[in-house]
Amino acid sequence: MNHQQILIIGGGIGGLTSAIALRRDGHAVTVIERDPTWSVYGVGIIQQSNVLRAAQTLGILDGYLAAGVGFDAVEIFIPSGQKVARVPGHPVAPGLPTNLGIGRPALHKLLGDTTIAAGADVRLGVTAEAIDDTGDAVKVAFSDGTTGTYDLVIAADGVYSATRAMILPEAEKPEYTGQAVWRYNFARPADLDALQVYNGRTGVGLVPISDSLMYMYATTPEPDNPRYPTEGLAALMRAKLAGTAPAIQALAEQITDDEGVVYRPLEGMLVRGPWHKGRVVLLGDAVHATTPHLGQGAGMAIEDSVVLAEEIARADNPEAAFTAFRARRFERCRYIVEKSLEICHGQIGKGPPIDNALATAEMFAVVSQPI
Structure with a gap:
């Protein structure tokens, strides 16, 4: 399957790393993204050693390291604020950090710029309205009135994947967990050299994402799955942090910008059956959406991209490639989804x-294994 015409649905982390991997192998790649502004929210993300290994495979490791900040441990605190453990990571190569904190805008710019520089065609504000797999090709009708014909279609369109609904309507659907996550950026203390995790009914983490910046995430029980208006979010986040460790309560006083608060209900989902139908395959959150408790959601999507490109390169037909892709990925992704939940x-x-x-510690050992 050399020199395939490939459509990627979704211009997020999974879609862009797939585009980078597939352009590296010489395929013609078109990426469509429904958001005409191609924007991401302004807090950070944790990328662990397995993601850096995948970035190395994709040829973007230097850009990753330059855009973020590396650290080599996770510190665990009990609700009183007492530190009870410092867990080292598993480096995948000498000289590389075991974790990287990076701002989502910086990561998005790196992946987007690399995708465009690699020669992929990126179309914004466009969705796939109809997908017709004829057996020897896939005909796609787009929301802007155009059509296209492709050898393969890769859907990286997230937990609410419209493509999954089209091709696998009976597959599992996202389920709300009863918990939500709040995020906010702060100035980074000079001595913050690890991800700091505070246990409790309200779980809190502090993540360095640059020399001068860190972000806080806080997971809170939200049994009724409320949707909060932007106005008042800062005060509400401060209130949610009442009763946490003293250091966290002190930081909470700095949460004053409603627009700077990112709030998201947490949902999980694992498709236990096939991840493809015919010439159309799903990856990332479209088939294994995880809560963020192990920091591996984006990592699993990036690994998916590397493995899928490898299987397309070695297979004689889409069925063989997509079946082998799922076989290599299912147990690892199942582990992350279930353990995070x-x-x-x-x-x-x-x-x-x-x-x-x-x-x-168990997660680090698992993801340090080859993909």
Whole structure:
């Protein structure tokens, strides 16, 4: 399957890393993204050692390291604020950090610029309205009135994937967990050299994302899945942090900008059946959306991109490539989805409490294995 015409639906992390991998292999790639502004929210993201390995494979490691800040441990605190563990990561190569904190806008710019420089055609404000797999090609009708014919279609269109609904209507759907996450940026203290995780019913993390910046995430029980207006979000986030460790409560006083608060209900989903139909395949959150408790959602999508490109390169037909792709990815993604959900449920009383230090150490060991 050399020199394929490939459509990628979704211009986020999974879609862009797929485009980079497939252009590297000489395929003609078109990326469509529904958001005409191609924007992301302004807080950060954790990329662990397995993601840096994938970035190295994709040829973008230097850009990753320049855009973020590396660190080599996770520190665990109990609700009182006492530190109980410092968990080292598993480096994948000498000289590389085991974790990288990076701002989402910086990561988006790196991936977007690399995708365009690689020669992919990126079309913004466009969706796939109809997908017709004829057996030897896929005909796609777009929302702007145009059409296209492709050898393969890769859908990286997120947890609410419209493509999944089209091709696998009986597949699992996202389920709300009963918890939500709040995020906010702060000035980074000079001595913050690790991801700091505070256990409790309200779980909190502090993540360095540049020499001068860090972000806080806080997971809170939200049993009724409320949708809060932007106005008042800062005061509400401060209130949600009442009763947390003293250091976190002190930071909370700096949460004053409603527009700077990012609030998201947490949902999980794992498609246990096929991840493809014919010449159309799904990856990332479209088939294995995870809560952020192990920091591996984006990492799993990026690994998907590397593995899918490898299987397309070695297979004789789409069925073989897509079947092999899922076989290589399913157990690893299942582990991340299920273990993250266990931590979530433990925090809100829907399951037994999980020891974050043990869970983090186990996760590092698992994802350091080859993909």
